[in-house]
Amino acid sequence: MNSAGPTCWLTWPRPPLAATPREPDAAKATAQRISFSGPQARALWQPRLEPLRHAALAIELEMVRRKRIPATVLWTSYDDIGALTERARSIGLDAKPIKASLGYAADWSLEASIDDPKRLLDYAFLIGAAPLDTSIAEPAADGFEQTAIRFGYPACCAKSWADHLRRGGSDPLAGLLTCGDKTPVHAHVALAVLGLGPVRHAPCSSSCPATRERSHEFIDLGRELGFAEEMNWLDEIADWAVDASLVNGIAEVTTAAYRCTWLSDEGMPPRHGAAATRPAKRERAAAAIAKPADSADILTEIGIGFEAAGFDNPFAMRSRFSTVVWEQTAALRRAASVVHVGCGEGLLLELVSQTKPRLKLYGIEQDAAAAEAARRRVGASRPILGGSSIEALAALSRLAPEGIDLAFVDPERLGDREALAAVCAIAKSVIVIGTDRSLYRHNDIDTLAATMGLALLPGRAGRVSAALSATSGRPH
Amino acid sequence: MTVEVRPLGDKCNIKCRYCYQEGIRTAGNVPTRYDLDAIVATLDKLAEPFSLFGGEIMLTRRPDLERLMRLGFDRHGGVGMQTNGTLIEERDIELFRKYHVRVGISIDGPGPLNDARWAGSLPATRRATARIEAAIETLCREGMPPNVIVTLNRMNAAPDRLNVLCAWIGFLGGLGVRKLRLHLLEQDETEAGEGLALTAQENLAALRRLRRLEQELPSVQFDIFAEMAAMLGGDDAQTSCVFHACDPYATRAVVGVESDGRLGNCGRTNKDGVTHLRAGREAFDRQLSLYRTPQADGGCQDCRFFLACKGNCPGTAIGGDWRMRSIDCPVWFGLFEDIETERLANGQTAISRSEHRSELEAKMIAAWSIGDNPTLHSLLQQAEAT
Numbered sequence: 001m002n003s004a005g006p007t008c009w010l011t012w013p014r015p016p017l018a019a020t021p022r023e024p025d026a027a028k029a030t031a032q033r034i035s036f037s038g039p040q041a042r043a044l045w046q047p048r049l050e051p052l053r054h055a056a057l058a059i060e061l062e063m064v065r066r067k068r069i070p071a072t073v074l075w076t077s078y079d080d081i082g083a084l085t086e087r088a089r090s091i092g093l094d095a096k097p098i099k100a101s102l103g104y105a106a107d108w109s110l111e112a113s114i115d116d117p118k119r120l121l122d123y124a125f126l127i128g129a130a131p132l133d134t135s136i137a138e139p140a141a142d143g144f145e146q147t148a149i150r151f152g153y154p155a156c157c158a159k160s161w162a163d164h165l166r167r168g169g170s171d172p173l174a175g176l177l178t179c180g181d182k183t184p185v186h187a188h189v190a191l192a193v194l195g196l197g198p199v200r201h202a203p204c205s206s207s208c209p210a211t212r213e214r215s216h217e218f219i220d221l222g223r224e225l226g227f228a229e230e231m232n233w234l235d236e237i238a239d240w241a242v243d244a245s246l247v248n249g250i251a252e253v254t255t256a257a258y259r260c261t262w263l264s265d266e267g268m269p270p271r272h273g274a275a276a277t278r279p280a281k282r283e284r285a286a287a288a289i290a291k292p293a294d295s296a297d298i299l300t301e302i303g304i305g306f307e308a309a310g311f312d313n314p315f316a317m318r319s320r321f322s323t324v325v326w327e328q329t330a331a332l333r334r335a336a337s338v339v340h341v342g343c344g345e346g347l348l349l350e351l352v353s354q355t356k357p358r359l360k361l362y363g364i365e366q367d368a369a370a371a372e373a374a375r376r377r378v379g380a381s382r383p384i385l386g387g388s389s390i391e392a393l394a395a396l397s398r399l400a401p402e403g404i405d406l407a408f409v410d411p412e413r414l415g416d417r418e419a420l421a422a423v424c425a426i427a428k429s430v431i432v433i434g435t436d437r438s439l440y441r442h443n444d445i446d447t448l449a450a451t452m453g454l455a456l457l458p459g460r461a462g463r464v465s466a467a468l469s470a471t472s473g474r475p476h
Numbered sequence: 477m478t479v480e481v482r483p484l485g486d487k488c489n490i491k492c493r494y495c496y497q498e499g500i501r502t503a504g505n506v507p508t509r510y511d512l513d514a515i516v517a518t519l520d521k522l523a524e525p526f527s528l529f530g531g532e533i534m535l536t537r538r539p540d541l542e543r544l545m546r547l548g549f550d551r552h553g554g555v556g557m558q559t560n561g562t563l564i565e566e567r568d569i570e571l572f573r574k575y576h577v578r579v580g581i582s583i584d585g586p587g588p589l590n591d592a593r594w595a596g597s598l599p600a601t602r603r604a605t606a607r608i609e610a611a612i613e614t615l616c617r618e619g620m621p622p623n624v625i626v627t628l629n630r631m632n633a634a635p636d637r638l639n640v641l642c643a644w645i646g647f648l649g650g651l652g653v654r655k656l657r658l659h660l661l662e663q664d665e666t667e668a669g670e671g672l673a674l675t676a677q678e679n680l681a682a683l684r685r686l687r688r689l690e691q692e693l694p695s696v697q698f699d700i701f702a703e704m705a706a707m708l709g710g711d712d713a714q715t716s717c718v719f720h721a722c723d724p725y726a727t728r729a730v731v732g733v734e735s736d737g738r739l740g741n742c743g744r745t746n747k748d749g750v751t752h753l754r755a756g757r758e759a760f761d762r763q764l765s766l767y768r769t770p771q772a773d774g775g776c777q778d779c780r781f782f783l784a785c786k787g788n789c790p791g792t793a794i795g796g797d798w799r800m801r802s803i804d805c806p807v808w809f810g811l812f813e814d815i816e817t818e819r820l821a822n823g824q825t826a827i828s829r830s831e832h833r834s835e836l837e838a839k840m841i842a843a844w845s846i847g848d849n850p851t852l853h854s855l856l857q858q859a860e861a862t
Contacts, residue, residue: 029757029759032755032756032757033725033755033756033757033759034755034756035725035726035741035752035753035754035755036752036753037750037751037752037753038750038751038752038753039736039738039753042753102846103846104757104759104846104847105846105847105848107757107847247774247797247799247800248765248766248769248773248774248775248799248800249765249768249769250761250762250765250799252799254748258752259752260755261725261759261761262761263759263761263764263765295636295637295639295640298588298589298637298640299640301587301588302586302587302588302589302640303587312650313643313647315586315643315644315647315648316647316650318586318587318606318609319586319609319610319612319613319647319651320613321606322606322607322609322610322613323609323610323613323614325606325610326606326607326610326611326614327566327610327614329565351602351603351606354599354600354602354603354606355603355606357599463614463617463618464613464617
């Protein structure tokens with residue numbers, strides 16, 4: 001798919017370049033890989049990139065026209081070759097193709113096809129005054145330094161870049177990161193990788209004064225050509241902090257506004273030079289979490305006594321009681337006191353207390369060992385009453401003479417109607433809960449209640465719990 | 477492609493100690509409002525089925541949530557939803573039914589096994605866990621069993637707890653849960669998460685035990701094992717993103733629709749607290765680099781499982797650097813070996829041992845080099861046809 005993007009791109013750095021770099025058109029590839037740091041950054045900077053590209057191109061061509069440099073190299077697509085050569089001619093310059101590169105499938109125009117491969121390629125053109133000697137763009141190794149100087153490099157940078165190329169390098173960022181200069185990468189490098197901005201060449205170091213001088217010349221020329229606003233943006237960018245790194249042959253540059261990446265030829269050990277380091281781990285309030293207990297403790301914590309309580313396994317009991325609490329959230333919100341009749345080792349009471357810690361909680365459990373386990377689970381301040389249900393309920397009425405707002409009962413476990421009547425006498429609202437045992441037998445809460453002669457409150461019954469009507473359970 | 481709608485971005489009501497989104501929240505990059513019209517407009521443009529995601533999606537105002545559910549139902553016959561389950565209420569059950577919401581719930585186990593999914597204090601954590609357990613049981617009883625996502629960590633899958641986790645999964649199967657997704661804990665971001673990660677050996681032992689459990693519990697399926705077997709068989713049509721060639725600059729498998737309708741990336745690779753927007757072009761630099769980088773330098777050079785694994789999720793990369801292979805490599809390698817052995821013993825294809833492997837790798841590398849990403853299946857078909 002052909003985008004409506006720019007029609008030609010400057011290289012970074014300007015020649016001389018490695019003979020067969022992995023990404024011949026790296027600036028284009030990198031520009032397509034910009035990932036903005038957020039919508040505000042995108043809204044501000046995306047619209048500025050095209051004017052900056054336009055300015056960089058105009059300044060570059062003007063440098064050629066004024067013979068500050070003998071030539072430059074521009075990449076373009078097949079369809080835009082005509083426009084490029086025409087633009088060069090319009091300012092008295094010549095344009096000659098020097099190489100081509102298979103672009104990315106995503107950039108191929110809809111009309112392009114394998115049968116017409118020329119349209120799948122990007123083309124590099126040397127632009128300069130006629131007659132053009134195309135060999136200057138790709139000189140022999142012994143001509144790198146002189147060629148770099150001709151293309152506008154300061155002498156120090158020309159030397160370092162020539163050395164880098166002779167060592168088999170191709171990526172100017174790699175040169176910067178290995179130069180031993182501890183100064184952070186200059187912000188304009190973050191634009192250079194996109195083929196934009198005043199850093200045209202491969203600097204010998206981040207603190208190279210000659211590079212800064214050339215940058216000022218670029219910006220001055222830009223202002224002279226009428227790109228005042230664009231040059232002001234470049235001044236603004238100059239203060240950015242930039243992280244740059246090259247890991248396993250992938251380069252990445254990160255600024256506050258965007259990050260971008262490209263496939264480099266140069267593999268380096270991780271986190272070399274001024275590589276971006278991950279931010280220090282953020283401190284958080286230490287979570288005062290319980291140290292993991294062993295397996296037996298965990299099972300105890302999940303829930304013991306499940307068989308007596310009518311469940312298949314501890315997970316079923318915990319899940320069911322959790323569901324009961326969830327279904328009765330509204331009732332619990334209104335309640336100030338709760339009793340679980342037949343509380344076993346207190347899991348339901350614990351889950352209720354986690355939902356509403358200030359509730360007055362009571363448990364009734366005939367099995368002394370289970371009652372003791374319940375006390376340990378819910379704490380000594382929550383009475384767990386022993387003895388038969390009738391005796392315990394009598395004791396409960398003495399403890400809570402004003403009555404209890406909510407009682408949870410498993411009617412099957414409670415046994416006789418007398419006990420249920422006693423619960424109903426003390427509790428303003430009674431919630432019937434369905435265990436595995438009762439739900440296997442009766443299928444659902446409605447049937448369970450009907451079988452036991454209990455009436456549920458009108459309206460839809462819960463799935464595993466339901467409120468008894470005010471008359472249910474009263475002695476007939 | 478999974479489209480994840482995230483009206484409130486990474487905003488969440490709990491603070492899982494290992495959450496990969498915690499960096500974004502700590503940096504304060506969480507939206508406080510959203511533009512539902514913009515979100516809907518983007519979904520219209522994408523015209524793809526989508527999932528409701530977060531952070532915690534149930535923090536969204538219910539009328540807005542219902543609008544998104546309705547949109548998913550009207551356009552695609554239903555909608556996915558990933559939630560921590562703590563905020564599901566009775567009224568939501570009807571919404572789920574009405575709009576065919578496929579609910580996925582994250583929980584690491586019952587009660588104390590879920591303590592890494594921290595909610596501020598131990599009682600609050602346990603209360604939250606109880607609500608999740610209730611939501612799972614309720615959905616099962618309503619005939620809408622959720623998918624369950626479990627992250628393996630020291631609280632639920634340490635050697636002395638693994639049997640408890642397995643027993644609980646058996647219980648879930650009895651309740652009606654059919655699909656579980658297993659995640660390895662992402663080892664980054666928070667000091668509070670330190671100490672929760674299992675060693676590679678423990679992770680591998682846990683996954684092997686769970687794989688055996690899957691064979692013991694025919695009604696329960698762990699996505700991960702079937703996907704790994706499919707990848708080794710050269711069938712990548714239905715496998716999840718971690719086995720595909722993910723570009724962290726433009727995640728293909730996961731596209732986020734953010735609070736203002738813009739497209740976002742999968743958040744797993746956001747390691748610096750910044751939610752970067754999608755790049756304009758997808759590329760496969762990571763895979764190209766891993767393929768040629770020696771294993772000693774964090775690459776995948778000469779790994780016979782490369783085509784099946786591709787270095788796995790960049791969000792789990794060594795040192796948090798997406799350019800490296802997954803830190804969980806030893807775990808995936810061990811499992812791939814197990815599955816490879818079984819497939820070969822059963823007379824099935826394993827591309828890791830296929831005579832076509834070199835050819836397939838060369839074709840895939842060539843395709844990635846020009847930004848193309850063919851399916852493994854298509855390349856395998858071509859290779860077998862010649």
